[in-house]
Amino acid sequence: MNQTTTHKYARSVSIIGVGCTPFMYTVDNPETNGLTEGEMYGYAALKAMEDAGITAKDVDFYFHGCASTLNGMNYLTPNVQIANWFGMKGKASIHHSEACCTGYLAIEQAVNAVASGKYNCVLTGCVEFGDSTPSPADNVETPKHPYKRDKMTMEKFLATTSWLYDRTYARAMMAPIELIYDDAAEDYVRTRGISAQEMDDTLNWMAINNRRNAAKNPLAIERTEFADIAKEKGFDDVMDYMRSPYNPKMGDFLRMEGVERKCDGAAACIVCATEMIPEIAKNLNHKPIEVLGVGCSALEATNPHFEIRATEEAVRQVYAQTGVKPEELDLFYANDFIITSHLIAAEIAGYLPWGEGWKYICEGRTAYDGDKPINTNGGRTSFGHAHAASGLADVYEACLQMRGECGERQVKKLPKTTMLRGYGGAQNIAAVLLRTID
């Protein structure tokens, strides 16, 4: 497979502000039903500016990410349609769309724009309505209501996910589009020599750990721990519940609770040239978080073990680019809309030892209160998955953890170095390395 040699940034870039909406089903709640794209993105963007202690005048440019603009917004140029909402009228912007990896590449894009020297301070935000669509929901061509939205049916969602796959070969060959659910689990079982039962337990423990984290996160969509749900359903042992028909097999290995909760949400970051922080963000009242590097790869779904191979390349790149070693990582995030990602990405990054990661997970060591925390916000299965926005929501959480501002779910040792492994869009991969500036 092709490899890329990447180089150090022309100048250091840091995250100085973060913002995030709750991840939610907007249509289901009268208080949020009717929220629009500009309101969601605008909220996240303004919270990020407030967090950085700046105003919209200090921001030179913005990036806008959304995975499914036609389905979710009925827009072709969504960055322009929301441009008046957060004080940046007339400033340049661009839209990008890499499906579930959008929010991680949102950092890559913004950092490149500042590292190049063209801009000093950039907003990067993503918004997604994964659970709803402008009303009426019949098809993308009908005229839409100004703010009313309808639920997105699972049928419509699954039908349009085929848009993520190559029409010439991948869809025709079938396997490329169906292997996303179980390929990584099959590979792990075969190459590490664990049993299918051990893999089942590991998948269940990842769901349990994600939920324990989300239970302590007010922005998360699912906040009831599986231990409590199990009790309510008459199970004394949470694993008996996780193995029961309440958590049915949806794939060869994958169970229902190992699949994303698709929902609505927005998140944003302000990135700034580190050398310019004293001038631009005079009121900054927390430590900047430097983006040390971002490794990237894209591997189309016809290619065997696409997630694994592309993650290996992205991780290799970012370590080579930055000189950081796996043992320096204090905290790890993996976009785990298929929960297996959480295990295999952490092993490929060297955050968990090869072939042993499943044991760490089954011992609860990867929950927020363990020694190897992963997805402290609850991950895609419990924090929720507002597709494009998920990556920046992970960056939001990572920054708050690194600043020691996570309250009840604050990890034990204040993290200094964090990796985020983005994944999505059949398939883009990003490995983002963050480090606190003292």
Place this chain on the structure above:
Amino acid sequence: MAIKLEKVVEKFYQGLEEGKFLGRKCPACGAVEFPPVYACNSCGNLETEWVEISGKGVMKSIVLPAALSTKPEYRERMKNFAYGEVEIEEGACFNAVVLGINKKKRKEIYENGKLPVPVHAVTLQRDGYKTVVFELDEE
């Protein structure tokens, strides 16, 4: 040779109608691209040329279809099948369907340590076109 604006996809599917499996071979390094594309992903050469592949290969991983990973059409047309990595003898690797595998068959393959298991390409009719899938070789 010259770089040509050429209908590779159409020719590939026309080949399937005639029972031929067409790939593209790199004149510089010999690597075969299957399914066929313009350039060589192994050495970066800008051109490749048509080659008929034998259809012989091996399956290197097995994933069985389940609720999320199947469609009514698949069951109708293929009955027992699995997904996995296929490597053809010309060297290309890709994700493909392999016919003739169910839970019991997979268990047999695993227990006899037969992975990678020999397969050969066949065509399968879908709505409006034929596609390529593989079949376990007869034992």
